[in-house]
Amino acid sequence: MPFNTELTRRLGIKVPVVQGGMQWVGYAELASAVSNAGGLGILTALTQPSPDALRAEIRKCKTLTSSPFAVNLTLLPALQPPDYPAYARAILDEGIRIVETAGNSPGPVIRQLKAAGCVILHKCTTIRHAQSAVKLGVDFLSIDGFECAGHVGESDITNFILLSRARQTLGVPFIASGGFADGQGLAAALSLGAEGINMGTRFMCTVEAPIHVKIKEAIVEAQETDTELVLRRWRNTSRLFSNKVAKEAVKVERESTSGKFEDVAPLVSGKRGREVFLNGDKDFGVWTAGQVIGLIHDIPTCEELIRRIESEAIETLSKASSLIIQDGQQSTGRDGIVGENVNNPEAELWGVGKSKL
Numbered sequence: 001m002p003f004n005t006e007l008t009r010r011l012g013i014k015v016p017v018v019q020g021g022m023q024w025v026g027y028a029e030l031a032s033a034v035s036n037a038g039g040l041g042i043l044t045a046l047t048q049p050s051p052d053a054l055r056a057e058i059r060k061c062k063t064l065t066s067s068p069f070a071v072n073l074t075l076l077p078a079l080q081p082p083d084y085p086a087y088a089r090a091i092l093d094e095g096i097r098i099v100e101t102a103g104n105s106p107g108p109v110i111r112q113l114k115a116a117g118c119v120i121l122h123k124c125t126t127i128r129h130a131q132s133a134v135k136l137g138v139d140f141l142s143i144d145g146f147e148c149a150g151h152v153g154e155s156d157i158t159n160f161i162l163l164s165r166a167r168q169t170l171g172v173p174f175i176a177s178g179g180f181a182d183g184q185g186l187a188a189a190l191s192l193g194a195e196g197i198n199m200g201t202r203f204m205c206t207v208e209a210p211i212h213v214k215i216k217e218a219i220v221e222a223q224e225t226d227t228e229l230v231l232r233r234w235r236n237t238s239r240l241f242s243n244k245v246a247k248e249a250v251k252v253e254r255e256s257t258s259g260k261f262e263d264v265a266p267l268v269s270g271k272r273g274r275e276v277f278l279n280g281d282k283d284f285g286v287w288t289a290g291q292v293i294g295l296i297h298d299i300p301t302c303e304e305l306i307r308r309i310e311s312e313a314i315e316t317l318s319k320a321s322s323l324i325i326q327d328g329q330q331s332t333g334r335d336g337i338v339g340e341n342v343n344n345p346e347a348e349l350w351g352v353g354k355s356k357l
């Protein structure tokens, strides 16, 4: 059953579920599978070694789906930054008109893309950054809570607060990102005022994600506690899957007396992280994953996953509306039986001030 939110209307998609840009994961196979299932698939521009390679990937994706898909352009601080305007030109020349932007100083790129009529979904982790992006004219904010995979920002605000702050202050439609894996999550996000959800880690763990199956199995086995935050000391905090290398990086970061990034750099190398996805050795290097790994228990196709999210969200929203009763109507329990106000002896046992632990 198609949804009707600002996101589905503006993007021409059926289900308000976006697959966020993912370095070394966001290839045409995954993006097209998400779009074919009615969500929005996203190619990751910088996963391609050059703007020309990105053109080829966009063309490949077009052969795999006739539904809308987008491209992510992430602007990260680098000594030798990629040629962002050339990547943006490739996106535009290939006819893409939905772009997910993320990262630092996105102004020039957003202006270039907006001038060509693109719909921009800009991802950020704070309301302050969201407000700056609103001034640049972005169409949607993708609000990435502290639960999320990858760059979590430095203010550590989880989605329960962040999404409501977005609703209260932004005045621009937004989607909820970080910590989503199911239809209950989608229903919650819609209830908090979002127009849809963005998922990264959950889509890594699908049949079509072009990474080694052993990494998907590691995600299925993991708990929500199995992530590490690294690079806080340099105010570039990233949430990573907790493995031997990530734990070592945390230790070095904590214990380094020099405070030099060079001490930890070999451990957090992106090259070794990329190898993990190819060789299936989860301990070969660091790789990105969100706390949502604790909610992921299988490896479905994108079609199966999105159908499931759709039906769970519909069921959850209908159940929620059945919780409201007319004045004078008798309340019933979950089983439909009229309830009594029974004193709960457990409640008395726990008493006030008892520790949650």
Ligand SMILES: Cc1cc2nc3c(=O)[nH]c(=O)nc-3n(C[C@H](O)[C@H](O)[C@H](O)COP(=O)(O)O)c2cc1C
Pocket: 019, 020, 021, 022, 023, 025, 044, 072, 074, 101, 102, 123, 144, 147, 148, 149, 150, 177, 178, 179, 180, 198, 199, 200, 201, 202, 204, 287, 288, 289, 290, 291, 292
């Ligand atoms: C493996 C991986 C790589 C990612 N790479 C990028 C990236 O290059 N650019 C970006 O904007 N976000 C990136 N992200 C973040 C996702 O787009 C998304 O915001 C995030 O995963 C949401 O949190 P979740 O994993 O809890 O769903 C990445 C996430 C993962 C899991």
